[in-house]
Amino acid sequence: MNMVTKARFGLSGIQLAVHVGTGSQKAGGALLEIHSPIDGELVAAMNMAQAKDVPAVIDAAKYAFRSWRLVPAPVRGEFVRRIGEKARVRKADLAEILSNEVGKTTQEALGEIQEFIDVCDFAVGLSRQLHGLTIASERPAHRMMEQWHPLGAIGVITAFNFPVAVWAWNAMLAFVCGDTVIWKPSEKAPLCALACQKLVNDVIAEFDVVNIKGLALSSVIVGMADVGEALCSSPEVPLVSATGSTGMGIAVAQTVAKRLGRSLLELGGNNAMIVAPTADLEMAMRAIVFAAVGTAGQRCTTLRRLIVHRSQHDALVEKLKKVYSNLPVGDPRVPGNLVGPLIDKAAFDSMQDALTQAKAEGGKVFAGERVEKGVPAKGYYVRPALVEISAKAKIVQHETFAPILYVMTYDTLDEAIDMQNGVPQGLSSAIFTSDVREAELFMSPAGSDCGIANVNIGTSGAEIGGAFGGEKQTGGGRESGSDAWKNYMRRTTNTINYSQELPLAQGVQFNV
């Protein structure tokens, strides 16, 4: 549906003229131009889909679902295994597109594609483990059991900053669960989506275990928020998994709830690390810098608040200032550069606004300025900022999607945990301590209220094997590992009577 009319950079054989499912209608919506955040250059242009195009895509995905749900789950696993194999072969190409499209360093882009590959492997194993329980019945000669069945054609809406991994967490699990997937990628990162769709289309075309040719198991619709809204409002889409800002999540949740559909929300974070008196400062410093400045502060799990024990504060801040002054900021494709560009001017402006507000609230701002020397001309490059500020400042409550690290001090662990939990978001958290009591308290019911609580590890860079997601305004969803697959299936409870009587539950008598 979205035909790329112009595309640049080493796509090395990934043909970007991609279709929705296997049809090839041309989209008639507005022209979308994709400028690389690295240098502002136009890298591609395509016509977007519109809300009115969505029902046809849903129909095709629903039609495909009718066959796909009957394919044995391990065969669906084989399908995902082949997607993973293609991703392995094209890892460098995909990483190159990703780096060019969203400005990640090559290392981080390779890491994101590896996440795609890892979740394929995970899903293949899962395809033989989608099992339910056998439950003791209270009635003689009866058996109860649970089964997990495929859900339908599901919607996946993704953010710009993890354009491949988040889709893969959802889609690979959904495929083995027997669902078909309609993907609405961020309008800031459609090329990654089209490249991934191309891999999946190739696997569909070559698949020789069952005939799935022509089936829209996977579809991509490039469009703006109205296209996402059309997916959310359709009663034909039983689940919408949406990743993005909290504002977007609230809109999605309301639209989906109005028709009593299911939503799985992965929204903004405001992640903190506590650095305790017994912390290994050298290790903490390395973890802080990766979590705070990696991906130029544009991860949902980016470290945004550092809560440091008063005894460690001065030494740690001094170390951090030294490291921050020397961070290699520049073209993310150049080996050695650790901080690439912000996604666009709006991101730069919101970073500068946040720093202005922090100053107005008494914050001491170190760095945060635009870098213009030694970087490609039209990109928005910044030196990551450190801001010493009170935990009571209002700006600290917000997720500013840029590399700003707010530093605060504490005296008791209870106070630190209150500060850590005292924001509306609840995604990721960490403590650096060598004291086992502190570590256990931090992970206990009286500790961090986040979906992720780490000890002696930073807030970002989660592994795919765990359930990923957060509480409060982060939306409550869990994706990727553990039992997140249950989101993509429906549960049926079956009671089977193999006696010749018809006893009723709870001993109820009803004789006719």
Ligand code: NAD
């Ligand atoms: P965004 O909210 O601007 O957009 C995300 C997606 O939602 C896009 O595809 C957009 O077109 C779509 N959208 C926007 N409004 C919509 C609506 N009303 N209905 C349906 N779809 C709509 O987010 P972004 O700037 O692309 O990404 C950054 C945000 O995403 C940050 O807040 C970050 O923390 C969050 N994020 C969260 C996670 C997580 O797992 N928790 C992961 C990555 C990013």
